[in-house]
Amino acid sequence: MNAEINDETLEGAVGKLLIKKRMTIAVAESCTGGLVSNRLTNISGSSKYFIMGLTAYSNEVKKNILCVDPEILKKHGAVSKQVAGQMAVGIKFLAGTDIGVGITGIAGPTGGTRAKPVGLVYIALAVQNKLIARELRLRGSREEIKFQASQAVLDLIRKNI
Numbered sequence: 001m002n003a004e005i006n007d008e009t010l011e012g013a014v015g016k017l018l019i020k021k022r023m024t025i026a027v028a029e030s031c032t033g034g035l036v037s038n039r040l041t042n043i044s045g046s047s048k049y050f051i052m053g054l055t056a057y058s059n060e061v062k063k064n065i066l067c068v069d070p071e072i073l074k075k076h077g078a079v080s081k082q083v084a085g086q087m088a089v090g091i092k093f094l095a096g097t098d099i100g101v102g103i104t105g106i107a108g109p110t111g112g113t114r115a116k117p118v119g120l121v122y123i124a125l126a127v128q129n130k131l132i133a134r135e136l137r138l139r140g141s142r143e144e145i146k147f148q149a150s151q152a153v154l155d156l157i158r159k160n161i
Contacts, residue, residue: 010154011039018049026095028087031105051095066090084122100126
């Protein structure tokens with residue numbers, strides 16, 4: 001799957017912006033399973049801006065590596081705006097980058113509940129002294145939800161750097 005506009009992918013546009021602005025990025029992903037990192041590193045020259053990607057499926061990894069507050073996990077759950085934000089801040093700090101990205105959600109087809117249905121995804125961007133977080137309600141197959149979430153993240157980066 002590749003979304004192109006005028007022969008340029010969203011990840012290509014983000015890569016050009018990162019190089020132009022001399023910024024570095026690190027990504028902490030849960031429900032996308034490394035797709036955002038994969039897309040960012042599919043661009044030739046990505047080593048100039050991409051420092052690290054971490055697929056953090058377990059709460060233990062979120063707590064112990066990304067420093068997500070256990071009380072936040074307990075109170076709001078792994079799929080929450082608060083956890084996505086802490087993942088973004090945690091990976092930014094861990095990698096020493098200009099930008100940190102956090103993604104958590106339910107790609108399905110199982111795992112959803114009435115309160116947190118399949119397709120509920122939270123994305124967050126830590127850049128400069130700002131933390132931007134968004135809730136997404138996506139539809140489709142597991143692969144489609146993952147791709148849509150990656151598109152939303154790349155677009156959020158593009159619009160805020």
